[in-house]
Amino acid sequence: xxxxxxxxxxxxxxxxxxxxxxxxxxxxxxxxxxxxxxxxxxxxxxxxxxxxxxxxxxxxxxxxxxxxxxxxxxxxxxxxxxxxxxxxxxxxxxxxxxxxxxxxxxxxxxxxxxxxxxxxxxxxxxxxxxxxxxxxxxxxxxxxxxxxxxxxxxxxxxxxxxxxxxxxxxxxxxxxxxxxxxxxxxxxxxxxxxxxxxxxxxxxxxxxxxxxxxxxxxxxxxxxxxxxxxxxxxxxxxxxxxxxxxxxxxxxxxxxxxxxxxxxxxxxxxxxxxxxxxxxxxxxxxxxxxxxxxxxxxxxxxxxxxxxxxxxxxxxxxxxxxxxxxxxxxxxxxxxxxxxxxxxxxxxxxxxxxxxxxxxxxxxxxxxxxxxxxxxxxxxxxxxxxxxxxxxxxxxxxxxxxxxxxxxxxxxxxxxxxxxxxxxxxxxxxxxxxxxxxxxxxxxxxxxxxxxxxxxxxxxxxxxxxxxxxxxxxxxxxxxxxxxxxxx
Amino acid sequence: xxxxxxxxxxxxxxxxxxxxxxxxxxxxxxxxxxxxxxxxxxxxxxxxxxxxxxxxxxxxxxxxxxxxxxxxxxxxxxxxxxxxxxxxxxxxxxxxx
Numbered sequence: 001x002x003x004x005x006x007x008x009x010x011x012x013x014x015x016x017x018x019x020x021x022x023x024x025x026x027x028x029x030x031x032x033x034x035x036x037x038x039x040x041x042x043x044x045x046x047x048x049x050x051x052x053x054x055x056x057x058x059x060x061x062x063x064x065x066x067x068x069x070x071x072x073x074x075x076x077x078x079x080x081x082x083x084x085x086x087x088x089x090x091x092x093x094x095x096x097x098x099x100x101x102x103x104x105x106x107x108x109x110x111x112x113x114x115x116x117x118x119x120x121x122x123x124x125x126x127x128x129x130x131x132x133x134x135x136x137x138x139x140x141x142x143x144x145x146x147x148x149x150x151x152x153x154x155x156x157x158x159x160x161x162x163x164x165x166x167x168x169x170x171x172x173x174x175x176x177x178x179x180x181x182x183x184x185x186x187x188x189x190x191x192x193x194x195x196x197x198x199x200x201x202x203x204x205x206x207x208x209x210x211x212x213x214x215x216x217x218x219x220x221x222x223x224x225x226x227x228x229x230x231x232x233x234x235x236x237x238x239x240x241x242x243x244x245x246x247x248x249x250x251x252x253x254x255x256x257x258x259x260x261x262x263x264x265x266x267x268x269x270x271x272x273x274x275x276x277x278x279x280x281x282x283x284x285x286x287x288x289x290x291x292x293x294x295x296x297x298x299x300x301x302x303x304x305x306x307x308x309x310x311x312x313x314x315x316x317x318x319x320x321x322x323x324x325x326x327x328x329x330x331x332x333x334x335x336x337x338x339x340x341x342x343x344x345x346x347x348x349x350x351x352x353x354x355x356x357x358x359x360x361x362x363x364x365x366x367x368x369x370x371x372x373x374x375x376x377x378x379x380x381x382x383x384x385x386x387x388x389x390x391x392x393x394x395x396x397x398x399x400x401x402x403x404x405x406x407x408x409x410x411x412x413x414x415x416x417x418x419x420x421x422x423x424x425x426x427x428x429x430x431x432x433x434x435x436x437x438x439x440x441x442x443x444x445x446x447x448x449x450x451x452x453x454x455x456x457x458x459x460x461x462x463x464x465x466x467x468x469x470x471x472x473x474x475x476x477x478x479x480x481x482x483x484x485x486x487x488x
Numbered sequence: 489x490x491x492x493x494x495x496x497x498x499x500x501x502x503x504x505x506x507x508x509x510x511x512x513x514x515x516x517x518x519x520x521x522x523x524x525x526x527x528x529x530x531x532x533x534x535x536x537x538x539x540x541x542x543x544x545x546x547x548x549x550x551x552x553x554x555x556x557x558x559x560x561x562x563x564x565x566x567x568x569x570x571x572x573x574x575x576x577x578x579x580x581x582x583x584x585x
Contacts, residue, residue, distance in 0.1 A: 105568070309526075310529055341580055389544065422522060
C-alpha cells in the first residue's frame with residue numbers, strides 16, 4: 001500500500017513546516033532511513049549509507065532552525081548522490097570493483113554546493129559501472145529494481161538515483177547524464193530528471209566517463225523541486241575549465257504556468273519507427289494538453305537523428321578509453337595480486353577490476369582512436385556530431401522547445417537486453433542527440449503503459465533551462481501523473 | 489566481411505592494458521564487429537567539408553592566474569594507494585623487464 005510520507009511534500013512546503021516547527025530535520029532524515037529499512041531489500045538503490053553523519057548533521061541543523069543559517073530553501077532536505085560523484089570520507093565506487101574501497105579525499109564541486117545549501121546526504125546510489133549502461137544491471141554490486149514493478153529495470157545509468165526518489169527513500173537525488181542517464185531512468189521510474197546544458201554544472205569531482213558529454217543534474221518528484229536543486233548546483237567553477245561563465249537565472253521564477261504562444265517543435269523522427277504505440281499516444285495526448293494551455297506545435301525534422309547512436313558510441317567510448325586509463329592499480333583502487341611486472345600489474349588489475357561492458361567500451365574506444373582507424377571512426381563521428389548539433393540549431397531558430405518521448409518504450413524486464421549490447425544501446429536513441437548537441441533536456445511523467453510510467457522529454461536551447469521548466473511545470477500542473485506513487 | 493579480427497581485438501586489448509582470455513577475445517570480436525558494422529552507417533553521410541565538433545560550447549583556451557597554493561597532504565594522497573612505503577607509492581620493478 002502507498003503510505004503517506006513527508007516526501008509527498010514539495011521542498012517549499014517542507015521548508016515552511018520546518019520553520020513552523022511542525023517537523024524537524026531529524027524527522028526528515030529518519031523518514032529516509034525508515035523508508036530505506038522498509039523497502040530497500042526490494043529496491044536496492046543504495047550502495048552506501050551515511051547514517052551516522054546524517055543523523056549528527058540533522059541534530060546540529062535542528063539547533064539552527066529559526067536563525068539566519070536555516071533560511072536556505074534546501075536547508076535540512078535529505079538527498080541521495082549517485083556513486084560517481086566523489087564525497088570526502090564516504091566510499092565512492094562508481095559501482096565498479098576497481099573502486100571497491102575508494103575513500104575520496106575531497107568533495108565534488110556539486111557536493112560542496114550541497115553543503116553550502118545545507119542538504120543532508122543520506123547515502124550513495126547504485127548505477128551502471130562507470131555510468132555505462134541503460135538498466136543499472138552493469139553494477140558490480142547489485143541490481144536495482146523498478147519500484148513500479150520489481151521485475152523491471154529502473155533504467156540507467158542513474159537507476160539508483162531515480163528508483164530511490166520514486167520509492168520515497170529520499171526527497172531528491174543527483175544523477176549524471178552522458179547519453180540519457182538521468183532522463184531515461186527518470187522516465188522509467190515516473191519522476192522528473194533534468195540534464196542541464198553542458199557547462200551549466202561543474203564536473204569537478206564527477207568521475208569522468210565521456211568528458212565532452214557528461215553533465216550532473218537533479219532527479220526530483222516535482223518540476224519545482226527540480227528547479228530549486230538545479231539552482232543550488234549550477235554555476236561557473238574555476239576547477240572545471242569546461243564549466244560556463246554564464247549567468248544562472250532564478251529558475252523558480254519561470255514557473256508561471258503561462259505558456260501561451262509558446263512554439264513547440266515535434267521531430268517526426270521521435271515518433272516514428274521503433275517508438276512503441278502507447279508511448280506515441282501518450283506524447284500526442286501531452287501535446288493536446290500543451291495546446292489546451294495555449295502553446296502551438298508543429299512537426300519538424302532532425303534529419304541526422306538516426307546517426308546519433310553510432311556517433312555517440314564512437315565518441316563516448318573513445319573519451320572513456322582515455323579517461324579510464326587512470327584506473328591502473330597504482331595510486332588508488334583495486335590492485336591485482338601477484339603481478340611480476342608493472343605491465344602485468346596494469347593488465348591484471350584492469351582485467352579483474354572492470355566488468356564486461358566497461359571493457360567492451362574501452363576496447364571500442366581504443367580501436368576508434370588507434371593508428372589507421374582514427375579518421376574513419378573518431379574524426380568521422382566528430383564531423384557527424386557537427387551535423388547533429390546543426391539540426392538542433394536549425395529547429396531552435398524558429399521554435400522555443402522540442403518535445404517528444406524520453407524513451408521508445410516503458411521499462412523493460414530485468415535480464416531482457418543484457419546480452420545484446422546493440423539492443424540495449426537503442427534505448428537511448430531519443431536522449432543521445434541532446435548530449436551530442438550539448439543542449440538541456442528534461443523528462444517529466446506523462447502517462448503509464450501497463451502500470452509502468454512513461455516520460456515526456458522537453459528539450460531547450462543552450463542555457464535556456466528556464467523555458468524547459470516553464471513548460472514542464474505548466475504540463476505538470478495540468479496533469480496528475482506526478483501525484484501517483486508505486487505500491488511497494 | 490568482418491570489420492575486426494580476433495588478432496586485432498587482442499592487439500587493442502594490449503593497447504588498452506587489459507588482459508583477455510581466448511574465450512573473451514572470441515566474444516569481444518563478435519560484439520565489437522557488430523558495433524563497428526553498425527557504426528559504419530556514418531559513411532552514408534558526406535562530411536567532406538564539415539568541421540569536427542570537439543566541444544559544444546564556444547570556449548577556447550580557458551586560462552587562470554598561476555598562483556601557487558598548497559596541494560593535498562601526502563598522507564591523504566597515499567590513503568587510497570594499494571601499497572606504499574616511505575611516503576612513496578610502491579609498484580613491481582620496472583627495470584629489467
